[in-house]
Amino acid sequence: DAGVIQSPRHEVTEMGQEVTLRCKPISGHDYLFWYRQTMMRGLELLIYFNNNVPIDDSGMPEDRFSAKMPNASFSTLKIQPSEPRDSAVYFCASSLGGAGNTIYFGEGSWLTVV
């Protein structure tokens, strides 16, 4: 299997612009997670889906952030409008089954907002 695929790997954008991060989970996995990693806050769970349905979005920092999973093989994380403090590495991860099952991470999307 190709693993979790994220795009873009790197993005530099100007403040106020819309940013869309994309994720293709491992085929057959029914859980999908979005994480954000920064030096200051570490690895934060933003939102996770089960069978394409958002289960917990309490980690989404504010209304500028939104995530969708229109089907089992694709998810997006959108930031609109972006701000410099959104600069971070955003990881998508997926797993087969919920609690206790191994989560497989993508290589991350490195976002810089200037």
Add this chain to the structure above:
Amino acid sequence: AQSVTQPDIHITVSEGASLELRCNYSYGATPYLFWYVQSPGQGLQLLLKYFSGDTLVQGIKGFEAEFKRSQSSFNLRKPSVHWSDAAEYFCAVGLGDMRFGAGTRLTVKP
């Protein structure tokens, strides 16, 4: 509140020395417990996990971890560290979701 704590931000050990990375958790029930490793510029890779049963868990790359319910701890150990073990290590707990500690950065001295 549910939380995962890694008390050590940065640890330096000499190559060949033993290693122990600490992890404590606070959950309503005993969660599933994991250790992940992250090399620079990479995603996270699972080292080992604990669900139940034997409290000493063996993982990849010679790592092991011991679950101690009385201390709410799940410390990661390795008897002899190699230079390639230098990375960031994350403890994680899950009960449906998966939440990570702040991480411990390991530096290995020659």
